[in-house]
Amino acid sequence: MKNPVEIYTDGACRGNPGPGGWGVSLRYNGTQKDMNGAEPNTTNNRMELLAAINGLEALTRPCKVRLFTDSKYVHDGITSWLEAWKRRGWKTSSKKPVKNIELWQRLDLATDAHEIEWVWVKGHSGDEGNEHADTLANMAIDEMLAG
Numbered sequence: 594m595k596n597p598v599e600i601y602t603d604g605a606c607r608g609n610p611g612p613g614g615w616g617v618s619l620r621y622n623g624t625q626k627d628m629n630g631a632e633p634n635t636t637n638n639r640m641e642l643l644a645a646i647n648g649l650e651a652l653t654r655p656c657k658v659r660l661f662t663d664s665k666y667v668h669d670g671i672t673s674w675l676e677a678w679k680r681r682g683w684k685t686s687s688k689k690p691v692k693n694i695e696l697w698q699r700l701d702l703a704t705d706a707h708e709i710e711w712v713w714v715k716g717h718s719g720d721e722g723n724e725h726a727d728t729l730a731n732m733a734i735d736e737m738l739a740g
Contacts, residue, residue, distance in 0.1 A: 596622060597657040597710070600648040601722030604640025604664065605730040612738060613637065615644035616729025618722060619651060626651070627725075629733035640730065641667045642696040649703035658709045663716030663723050667700075672711050675701060 599620040606613035613635035619626045628647055632640075641664035648660065662668050675697065678684065683691045683698075691697055714720045716727070 595657060597659045598652065599722065600645075600658060600660045601726040602641070602644035602648050602660065602662050602664075602667075603716070603723060603726035603730050604637055604642070604644050605727060605734060606635065606637040606640055607734060610634055610636050612734050613640040614730040614733030614737070615640045615647065616726040616731075616733065617644050617648040617651070618725050618729065619648060620722070627729055629729040631733035631737035633737065638664070638666050639693055639696060642693060642700060644726065644730070645671075646696065646700050646703050649700070649707065649709075652707065655706040656708075658707050659712055660709055661712045661714050661720070661722055661726075663714050663720075665713065668711055668713040670697065671700065671704070 601618040604613065604615045612631065612633055614629060614631040616629040628651060641662065645660060645662060645667055678691050683694050685691055714723050716723060
C-alpha cells in the first residue's frame with residue numbers, strides 16, 4: 594500500500610470577520626509543497642474551508658490522503674453533516690440554508706477522486722504540521738496587509 598499524502602491545513606482571521614488567510618502544507622515521501630492565500634474581509638470558517646479545498650485541489654491524480662485540520666467546523670462538517678445537508682437540499686437540521694454553501698460544495702467535489710482520512714488535531718498544541726500551516730496562513734495575511 595502506498596504512503597498517503599499528508600495535508601496539513603489551517604485558517605486564520607484577524608477579527609471575525611476581518612482579514613483572513615489560509616495555509617496548506619502537502620507532504621509526500623519526503624517532499625513538501627506549501628501554499629497560502631488571503632482575503633481582505635472573511636471569516637475563520639471560510640479560511641479553514643479554503644485551506645482544505647486548496648490542499649485537495651492541488652493533487653493532480655487520485656490519492657490516498659490524511660488531511661489534518663484543527664477546525665471542528667471542517668472536520669464535523671465533512672465527516673458528519675455533509676451527507677444530511679445534501680439529502681435536505683443543502684439545508685441544516687433546523688431547515689436553514691447551509692452557511693458557506695459554495696465552499697462546502699467545492700470541498701465535496703474536491704474529495705471525489707480521493708480516499709481521505711480526516712484527522713482533527715488540537716490547534717496551537719505543538720503539532721508541527723498544524724503549526725506550520727498556521728504560520729503559512731498568518732504569512733498570507735501579513736503579505737496582503739503589507740500590500
